[in-house]
Amino acid sequence: MKPLLKVVRKGVYSSLQDNGRFGYRRFGIPTAGPMDPLSFQLGNKIAENVGENAALEIFYGGMTFQSVATHEYVLVGANMNATVNGRGINPWKTFVLKEGDLLKLKFSSDGAIAYLIPIGGFKGREILNSQSNYLKANIGSPITEGMILYGENFPLNKYRKGLYSKWIPSFSNEKAVRVVVSHHIHHFMEQDIERFFSSTYQLSTGDRMGYYLQGPPIQTKRKVDLLSEPTMFGTIQVPSNGQPIVLMADAQTVGGYPTIGKIVEEDLWKVAQLRIGECISFRKETFDGKAIND
Amino acid sequence: MIPKMIIQDRKVCSFLFGQEINGETFQIVRAFDQFIIERYKRIVIESVPSYHMVTVFFNKSIVHTKVLQEIMEAWSTYSLHLQLKESRKITIPVCYETPFSLDLERVATENHLSVEKVVKMHCESLYTVFLIGFLPGFPYLGGLREEIYCPRLDVPRRLVEKGSVGIGGKQTGIYPxxxxxxxxxxxxxxxxxxxxxxxxxFLLQAGDQLSFKRITMEQFQEIEYQLKEDSNAVIESLLGS
Structure with missing residues (x-):
């Protein structure tokens, strides 16, 4: 273990995340892991990290770090307009911090979440086979000012590495995501379902547990009393006010609200990167045109 | 029993065995969960049993493959020669005294019973852990006597301490x-x-059978002391292993 960075300003919210914690859903522990798995994976590819690696997941920016050892990093995901000692750096491309350097993340201008990934990953305490923070159950430590983040000793690469610009995901406004329709669908008013799939919904607030959307309400035909059943990252719950909640990476493992569907795994990053006030729309996923779930 | 298959995503499928809380349905849920874990380790990340449904997370796409069909065929044979693992029986000590029994009066008044009777009824039943969720390790218990059902508080408390035993409508549970x-x-x-x-x-798992044993404040403190000395030993003795 090698001390890498000191947190000088902790910003809005950040946490250490690896691929996630698997095998504990039956005990009520969510998978956690990255909210934007696409950026997380691309970042680890750029860093040439193999196996289980932890990144610092950063919401909205506003963070400052001081480097305590020379090391190479990559910053991916939302554009945080980052600087090193006041000079701008390119995201999606590795860069070197020398001892004493100041890395500043301003506020995100495109997307909501960034990943700071050292070569070799950060090293946090492994709990239940994962380094992902899940603070609700006291798994992992909250990121605080003055805290030291650790990594592994890796030599610097001879050349900096980056991603072809055409492969860099865009987080711009107005996104469409694919939804697998839920088996609760018959509980909802037909015209409301139709409206759900033809309108846009705006993100009003959210965190790692859930994103609260606002738009045309979706009402059930009558009051429904459902048995609690497993929920997951991407499940869209509809409480009695008719406004959908998309369950995110830290969502509770079971829920009792009716659900309208689940956002497909491949599109979760698009939802995660919504900024408050941005809009999203939904398309029915039929898996290559073949009808499923009746 | 052949379940209804509900595809949730390319790699997630739920198997639905009924529509209500029912001991028989739950036994099938337990058996199917056991079947998936025993037979499909190679392609399954994890499986989550609940009241009437088992949700399986696969490590590859199951859409437009023969995987689900194969699982159903294997299940129809497996379920015929089923040997269900016996439920663990666990007794949880509970102190029903002040300052812990915040709403015991309310439950008694609501049901026109004495406090004493409520405690007795809560202790006398055998409960089944149907599902773990909501909070890490939180058990959804079935088997509460109808005489002590009690509607939830109008305004939820900001903080319920861990270890608190509660009644919410028709359910009883313990805050982990x-x-x-x-x-x-x-x-x-x-x-x-x-x-x-x-x-x-995690002390509990779905399928466990639970009962509550009434303890005094002195016994509560004694167990707390033992836990401080050696929590593993206390847990092992509770599990009878």
Whole structure:
């Protein structure tokens, strides 16, 4: 273990995340892991990290770090307009911090979440086979000012590495995501379902547990009393006010609200990167045109 | 029994065995969960049993493949020669005294019973852990006597201490961690359901049979002391292993 960075300003919210914690859903522990798995994976590819690696997941920016050892990093995901000692750096491309350097993340201008990934990953305490923070159950430590983040000793690469610009995901406004329709669908008013799939919904607030959307309400035909059943990252719950909640990476493992569907795994990053006030729309996923779930 | 298959995503499928809380349905759920874990380790990340449904997370796409069909064929044979693992029987000590029994009066008044009778009824039943969720290690218990059902509080408490035993409508449960909550709190157990520092972080699993044993404040403190000395030993003795 090698001390890498000191947190000088902790910003809005950040946490250490690896691929996630698997095998504990039956005990009520969510998978956690990255909210934007696409950026997380691309970042680890750029860093040439193999196996289980932890990144610092950063919401909205506003963070400052001081480097305590020379090391190479990559910053991916939302554009945080980052600087090193006041000079701008390119995201999606590795860069070197020398001892004493100041890395500043301003506020995100495109997307909501960034990943700071050292070569070799950060090293946090492994709990239940994962380094992902899940603070609700006291798994992992909250990121605080003055805290030291650790990594592994890796030599610097001879050349900096980056991603072809055409492969860099865009987080711009107005996104469409694919939804697998839920088996609760018959509980909802037909015209409301139709409206759900033809309108846009705006993100009003959210965190790692859930994103609260606002738009045309979706009402059930009558009051429904459902048995609690497993929920997951991407499940869209509809409480009695008719406004959908998309369950995110830290969502509770079971829920009792009716659900309208689940956002497909491949599109979760698009939802995660919504900024408050941005809009999203939904398309029915039929898996290559073949009808499923009746 | 052949379940209804509900595809949730390319790699997630739920198997639905009924529509209500029912001991028989739940036995099938347990058996199917056991079947998936035993037979499909190679392609399954994890499986989550609940009241009437088992949700399986696969490590590859199951859409437009023969995987589900094969599982159904194997299940129809397996379920014929089923040997269900016996449920663990666990007795949880609970102190129903003040200051723990915040809403015991309310439950008694609501049901026109004495406090004494409520405690007795809560202790006399055998409960089944149907599902773990909501909070890490939180058990959804079935088997509460109808005479002591009690509607949730109108305004949930901001903080319910871990170990609190509550009644929420037709259900009873134990809070594994400090949490906001709207259930009527009738007592508290010194036994943590969830503790990362133990060799078994989770005390309970779906399928367990649970009963409550009434203890005094002195006994509560005695168990707390034993836990401090050696929490693993206390847990092992509770599990009878």
């Amino acid at each position: 961690i400090d949490s906001p909550g709207g259930w009527n709190i009738i007592g508290k157990t010194p036994i943590p359901l969830f503790d990362l520092n133990r060799s078994r972080p």
